[in-house]
Amino acid sequence: MAYKLVLSDDALKQLKKMDRHVGMMLAKDLKKRLDGLENPRQFGKDLVGDYKGLWRYRVGNYRVICDIIDNKMVILALEMGHRKDIYRK
Numbered sequence: 001m002a003y004k005l006v007l008s009d010d011a012l013k014q015l016k017k018m019d020r021h022v023g024m025m026l027a028k029d030l031k032k033r034l035d036g037l038e039n040p041r042q043f044g045k046d047l048v049g050d051y052k053g054l055w056r057y058r059v060g061n062y063r064v065i066c067d068i069i070d071n072k073m074v075i076l077a078l079e080m081g082h083r084k085d086i087y088r089k
Contacts, residue, residue, distance in 0.1 A: 011079055030064060040068055044068075054067055062083065
């Protein structure tokens with residue numbers, strides 16, 4: 001069974017705020033790499049600290065923080081942004 005990529009409202013808002021070219025690159029790459037995966041953990045990296053239990057995916061200088069929901073077969077993108085800003089709260 002394959003996982004489906006879903007963007008949260010916050011992630012969608014962050015995507016729309018980005019430069020149009022960067023946003024399109026991020027969206028296209030995420031869909032290509034994550035949508036339909038059998039094992040989404042093979043490409044991501046598990047996070048620690050405040051983000052424990054979440055996963056991050058790298059797209060160039062941008063990061064996408066996701067929650068993998070196994071019982072629903074969903075990869076939920078929670079946040080996305082430039083690597084220098086994404087982990088700041």
